[in-house]
Amino acid sequence: MVSLGCGFVAPVLGGWYKVLDRLIPGTTKVDALKKMLLDQGGFAPCFLGCFLPLMGTLNGLSAQDNWAKLRRDYPDALLTNYYLWPAVQLANFYLVPLHYRNCSRVSPTDLLSSHYGGSCFYNSCLHPT
8 A cells, every 4th residue: 555655645646736836826824725625626526536446456456346436435535535624735735835745644645545445654754745
């Protein structure tokens, strides 16, 4: 599962945060709110749609089983995402400098991966993007 964190999660999030800062430059409360809304409204659903099948693939699921698991788990994962991430991301975008933002996603991503099919640990905080 380290490969999922290092090979997918960290680079995708690092790239997304850079794009988001170009789309919505600034660090005001309003800018942070705009970033959070775009992140949670556009990026989060797509990210989960990629993350969950990758977890299934790394856990050895067949394509058919992986698709069934995605259909079963995606709504719950997205709803759970919306309980936690809007507040975290609002603080992240307002308080945390761009090059440290991946660090705020480590523990919750570990929880998501362990809940939806395995355990995943990576330490992108040592090498912020």
